[in-house]
Amino acid sequence: MLRVYGSRLSYYTGKLETYLRYRSIDYELLPTVGNEREILAGAGAVQMPVAKLEDGRWLSDSTPILAWLDARQDAPSIYPGDPALRFVALLLEDYADEWLWRPAMHYRWSFRPDRWYVSGALADELLGPMPLPRFAKQCLLIRRQLWGFVRGDGVTRATRAHVEQGYLTALEALETVFARRRFLLGDSPTVADFGLMGPMLRHFGQDPTPAEIMRRRAPGVYAWVARMWNARATGKPPGLLPAVDDAVAALLREACETHLAQLRENAAAHTRGLTRHDMTIQGCRYARVPTSRYRVWCLEELRREWAALDERARDALRPHLPGPHADVLWDDAHASASGYDPERRAPFHRAINVFGTGVPR
Ligand SMILES: N[C@@H](CCC(=O)N[C@@H](CS)C(=O)NCC(=O)O)C(=O)O
Numbered sequence: 632m633l634r635v636y637g638s639r640l641s642y643y644t645g646k647l648e649t650y651l652r653y654r655s656i657d658y659e660l661l662p663t664v665g666n667e668r669e670i671l672a673g674a675g676a677v678q679m680p681v682a683k684l685e686d687g688r689w690l691s692d693s694t695p696i697l698a699w700l701d702a703r704q705d706a707p708s709i710y711p712g713d714p715a716l717r718f719v720a721l722l723l724e725d726y727a728d729e730w731l732w733r734p735a736m737h738y739r740w741s742f743r744p745d746r747w748y749v750s751g752a753l754a755d756e757l758l759g760p761m762p763l764p765r766f767a768k769q770c771l772l773i774r775r776q777l778w779g780f781v782r783g784d785g786v787t788r789a790t791r792a793h794v795e796q797g798y799l800t801a802l803e804a805l806e807t808v809f810a811r812r813r814f815l816l817g818d819s820p821t822v823a824d825f826g827l828m829g830p831m832l833r834h835f836g837q838d839p840t841p842a843e844i845m846r847r848r849a850p851g852v853y854a855w856v857a858r859m860w861n862a863r864a865t866g867k868p869p870g871l872l873p874a875v876d877d878a879v880a881a882l883l884r885e886a887c888e889t890h891l892a893q894l895r896e897n898a899a900a901h902t903r904g905l906t907r908h909d910m911t912i913q914g915c916r917y918a919r920v921p922t923s924r925y926r927v928w929c930l931e932e933l934r935r936e937w938a939a940l941d942e943r944a945r946d947a948l949r950p951h952l953p954g955p956h957a958d959v960l961w962d963d964a965h966a967s968a969s970g971y972d973p974e975r976r977a978p979f980h981r982a983i984n985v986f987g988t989g990v991p992r
Contacts, residue, residue: 633658636666637680640752642735643693643728644680645833650697650825653862654704658682664757675981677989691982694728694932697825699978707869709822715944716816716871719883719951721936723815724826725929726886729985730893731827734798735834736780737791738841745838746773779990785910785917793915797889798841801830802849804882809851811878813858818870820862824855831856880951887956888913894930895959898967901927907991921991925983927969930959937961 633651635658637644644660651658663670667677673689674681682690690696701709711717740746747769754768761768786794805815805827814820815827835841836856845853875883892912900908900922907919937960940948952960959965972980 632685634661634683635659635680636661636663636670636682638663638753638756640749640756640833640837641679642732642829642833643678646693646728646825646829647680647682647696649828649832649859649862650700650709652860653709653820653825653864654700654706655863656700662757665760676984678982678984681982688979690978691980692978693829694724694826695977695980697822701822704864706864706866707819709820709825711816711821711869711871713871713944714940715947716821716875718936718940718944718948719875719879720816720821720823722886722890722933723823723882725933726882726890727823727826727829729926729929730886730890731797731801731830732985733784733786734794735830735841736776736784737786737794738798739834739838740773740777740781741786741791742838742840745840746777748839775990779986783921783991785920787918790915790917793913797885798835798844799848800885801882802845802852804878804885805852805855806849807878807881809855811876814855816871816879819865819867820859821869821871824859828856828859832860874947875951883951884953887953891956891959894926894933895956895965897923897926898930898959898965901969902967921986923985924969924971925985927967928971930965930967931969934960934966 633656635644635647637647637660639660663677663679670677670681673683674691676691678691680693682696684690690699711720738745739749750769750772751765753772754765758768808815812818815823831852835845836853889912893910896908896910901924905922908922910917910920971983
């Protein structure tokens with residue numbers, strides 16, 4: 632039995648829960664609030680989710696948690712055996728984790744119906760014992776999230792349309808994929824599907840405004856969210872694509888133009904010691920976004936995966952990884968040292984939040 636500290640409304644808790652259900656791993660969902668001291672001491676950072684094994688060890692960060700759990704399964708892996716397809720899956724997981732986060736927070740907290748629904752649910756779930764009226768708890772939550780993760784993360788009148796377009800583009804690409812097959816890369820879910828469940832399950836598929844957009848524009852994606860939630864490993868060979876098709880290529884192009892461009896700017900800012908920086912993504916200028924040491928580590932991990940590929944896999948991938956953004960994967964000019972988890976102990980490391988101590992400062 633795994634103890635998972637998180638929330639029924641949390642992005643990365645949804646990703647982990649989908650995986651645990653897929654593998655039929657028993658877990659108990661516990662609140663983070665009220666257990667902060669224990670979590671901080673055991674896991675290094677208070678974030679959702681963190682998990683505790685029966686032997687007392689703590690696990691942090693959904694990406695290494697999934698990798699660690701999956702390596703222990705006596706069943707076909709969610710990481711594709713083909714090295715090129717494995718890289719595609721890892722890149723899409725990171726794009727889902729770190730790029731779609733901004734539109735997910737924007738839709739949740741910028742739209743009135745969404746923020747009142749979510750703040751009410753979070754107030755009940757997380758802040759129950761706090762001696763304040765429910766309305767006051769909701770106001771506290773809305774202020775923290777809106778100023779921290781929306782306005783504090785570069786969403787302004789100038790960038791809002793681009794932020795929303797990021798969601799719509801993902802929906803369009805995924806709708807094309809799910810018109811052809813059940814999961815992103817074939818007949819079984821890979822880590823790319825689990826990664827995309829982060830934004831798609833608890834935010835876009837559940838918050839009123841983006842969920843209505845999903846139902847109208849991409850009913851195939853809406854059905855895939857339910858399919859993923861209900862998916863159980865069968866033990867059969869995964870039946871994945873022999874190579875990237877045009878539908879996945881469209882998503883990869885978007886991931887390069889957005890997420891890899893963001894990782895490049897973030898790494899450059901980190902090297903220069905900047906706590907905030909400007910970035911231009913697909914022609915849209917974001918001012919003073921917070922620099923993330925955690926995302927420097929994400930880039931290091933992707934670069935490590937790229938460096939481990941043989942020439943055949945690289946040749947298969949290069950046409951789908953457009954420059955100049957994808958250069959960040961192989962060009963040493965973009966290398967930046969996070970100094971995070973140097974002993975490679977994740978998910979049993981001392982974790983850090985994506986931004987400083989939680990919300991951007
Ligand atoms: N990289 C981590 C990110 C976890 C994370 O940032 N979770 C959010 C909630 S979904 C959180 O706890 N944010 C901290 C805060 O709001 O202070 C993972 O993949 O698990």
